Amino acid sequence: MSDKLVTFDPLEDANLNVPAEMVAEMAKGIEDPVEIARRFGFKGARWDALVQWKPFLDAVQKKRAELEAEGWTFRAKAGLLAEMMLDDIGKIGLSSEVPLMQKLALTEALVKWKEPKQSATAQQGTGFSITINLPDTSKPREIDITPSKPLVE
Structure with a gap:
């Protein structure tokens, strides 16, 4: 028997390659981590090894x-709360006690919320811009079209 210390790298020995998408799903915290891991093929010993591996835990914390810095967490929570309240808002909006103008405002808000917003980068595109400066047309301009040479001699 050897007196050498044997090191064990669970990722290397279990052949664990962690997809970036899995790290992102874990970081979002919406679903149970065990279910996320199963969806990505991590079960039993592979999951046990991964959940104890510091680089994986650091990657999840970083993500x-x-x-949070991008505001995703806040928007996700706000969206979840809005969805939970939607049934109540709908019932209130359908009530005969609510004035017509409030019903109209609610209807407009619901239609607006239904449409996905486009990001500014999606509207602008990348790396190309056209600027057209139009002259001030509030004052009429005269254009002299007198020919410099007579047309007929």
Whole structure:
């Protein structure tokens, strides 16, 4: 028997390759981590090894911090709360006690919320811009069209 210390790298020995999408799903915290892991093929010993692997835990924490900094976490929570309240808002809006103008405002808001917003980068595109400066047309301009040479000699 050897007196050498044997190291064990669970990722190397279990052949664990963690997809970036899985790290993002874990960081979002919406679903149970075990279910996310199963969906990506991590079960039993592979999952047990992964959940204890510091680089994986650090990657999830880093992604979670990125999502919070980008405002994703707040928007996700706000969306979830809005969805939970939607049935109640609908019932209130359908009530005969609500004035017509409030019903109209609610209807307009619901239609607006239904349409996905386009990001500014999606509207602008990348790397190309056209600017057209139109002259001030509030004052009429005269254009002299007198020929410099007579047309007929």
